Amino acid sequence: MIREDRLQLNERFIKSFKQLEERGIIVKNDRNGKGIGDLAEKILGNRGYGHIIRAYLNPDDKRCIDYRQARIFCHEFGVNESFLIDGIGSPFGLDLPETAYDMPKGMGGNIMFTTVEAFAGTAVDAGSFKTEDTEYFMLPGLTGNGLVAFPISGNSMDPVIQDGDIVICREIAGVHEIRENKIYAVKHNGAVWVKYVQRITNNRGKVTHLKLISANHLEYDPFVEEVNEYTRLYQVVRRVSQL
Secondary structure, eight states, X not given: XXXXXXXXXXXXXXXXXXXXXHTTSOOXXXXXXXXXXXHHHHHHSOGGGHHHHHHHHOTXXXXXXXXXXXXXXXXXXXXXXXXXXXXXXXXXXXXXXXXXXXXXXXXXXXXXXXXXXXHHXXXXXXXXXXXXXXXXXXXXXXOSSOEEEEEOOSSTTXXXXXXXXXXXXXXXXOGGGOOTTOEEEEEETTEEEEXXXXXXEOTTSOEEEEEXXXXXXXXXXXXXXXXXXXXXXXXXXXXXXXX
16 A cells, blocks of 8 residues: 555645646656656656656556655756655745735735845745745736745846846746856855856757856856756846845
């Protein structure tokens, strides 16, 4: 008999898989790198094991994903390991409200404003933020979930983003969504950097590191950070300057 924890693990795998499908990262019948066979090759080591993945996705099938495969799945697709393995948080990071209308009474908006220290040190769920460091607001044209704002300290992104500006960011699914000439907040190992980001791949095409580049390149050299299961990426979608 399958243990209850494995059944729950498999349920979370199905939920994560469906969200990847909704984002277009996995396309079941795709033959160009996004299909079930490609997923099977990544987490089971064989493209021919697509039928096993389909069995995992079938709630009526007795086969379930195991913990080793689940961790590989997290690493390959940027899924929150705390969610998949332990059931903590959500598949792709912060559990933020989807719209202003979903906010509890008195919260005031869909953008979570916090200090950079709280943002850097938090676990993946919004409930772990210290209450005194967190409030909510809204701005015209910025709707939906996954929005977080915090103030910038320092001049490494001058003149694009200046000391004292507030940046509003939206979480992206993973390193595959990084685009050239876009600015991202990179949350990694208890720190947050707001930089231009370039992907660095190994000889198999897998993204292993990120090159972080300052706009103020005369004073700040680029540096490289390793990507791991705890790396989170947020695209900067709005800058709010002091009046």
